[in-house]
Amino acid sequence: MKTLAPLFALLALAALTPSAALAQTASPQASVSRAASPETVATLEKLNSEWLTAYKTHDGAALDRILADDFEAIYPGGRILGKADLLKTATDPSRTVASITWEDLKVMVFGEVAVVRARSRVNGKNAEGDFSSVNDYADVYVKRAGAWRAVSAHVVRVE
Numbered sequence: 001m002k003t004l005a006p007l008f009a010l011l012a013l014a015a016l017t018p019s020a021a022l023a024q025t026a027s028p029q030a031s032v033s034r035a036a037s038p039e040t041v042a043t044l045e046k047l048n049s050e051w052l053t054a055y056k057t058h059d060g061a062a063l064d065r066i067l068a069d070d071f072e073a074i075y076p077g078g079r080i081l082g083k084a085d086l087l088k089t090a091t092d093p094s095r096t097v098a099s100i101t102w103e104d105l106k107v108m109v110f111g112e113v114a115v116v117r118a119r120s121r122v123n124g125k126n127a128e129g130d131f132s133s134v135n136d137y138a139d140v141y142v143k144r145a146g147a148w149r150a151v152s153a154h155v156v157r158v159e
Helices: 002-030 038-057 060-066 083-090
Strands: 067-075 079-082 096-110 113-126 129-144 147-157
Touching: 038 060, 038 096, 038 113, 038 129, 038 147, 060 067, 060 083, 067 083, 079 083
Parallel strands: 067 147
Antiparallel strands: 067 079, 096 113, 113 129, 129 147
């Protein structure tokens, strides 16, 4: 019987393989953003633009509207900021953003949840002096009471 144990394990693995392959095939289809309405995608693209522009214009009201009260972000170095922390940083008059751009924007909608992913390039000045960074980010939005609100962000510095 001991010599049959490896055979049974191999048969069990073979029996599971088609199911696993099917699950892997199904996942990419679930992430296709084409199922989202053009209006939904446009709304999320606009929110992304308003959010990033708010850093340059110190527009706390825009960020307050975009970010959910339970919003949390993970920034490079493992810093975790809540909504109040982000509003404080973005509206700090000693911090200026001279330019902020984004590229490779991708919007993925999964019903009432969406992920907005892109790369941003930021240049400015803060208390420590001039700064410049290139970051990849993923923002998670949830549709609540008919409006999209950002609940999470993950920012990774790439340059």
